[in-house]
Amino acid sequence: MDVRSPFVVDLASLPRQEGASIEWERTLDAPADLGTELIGVPEGSPLQVRLTLQSVSEGVYIGGSVAAHVVGECARCVRRFEYDVDEAVGELAFYPERRLALIEEGDEEAEEFPVIEDGHVDVEPVLRDAIVLSLPFTPLCEPDCQGLCSGCGKRWEELPDDHFHPLPTNDDDPLAALEAKLRGDMEQ
Ligand SMILES: [Zn+2]
């Protein structure tokens, strides 16, 4: 853990007595890759973090919220869209000896649990989970986005209801139909 990271909270002022708590509020620059390929929080844009860190028997409970501005690209029509999120945060960071005890008891997931190191806890993974898990798997500009016309690449929303691209067949071409008829008449 890099204690100089702006996401690392110094717990020196938090008594280890159960129920004791500190408030931690910061506006931080969003880290890189906060999202998926199509949607996420742009790197460097503000993350408003409001946390309460509370001593519990196993460690420190990190509760509160994180607000950010999300920018996405519609998976159907590639239109850019954006909105604000304000997500609840709630995760337990374990004292190292408590986490070790869980690992020794055979809890396979315990290795992934947040842990307190040298009186510090890194809240970046906790905030990252809160935001990334809230993002849609398939981002859409509107819930019923119809995507793009395969004929011209325009958004269906912007095209008239009867928009279509005729296929060039004889059936659709009056001149070709007339020619076919004349040919038929001559053969008779
Ligand atoms: Zn769309």
Ligand SMILES: [Zn+2]
């Ligand atoms: Zn079209």
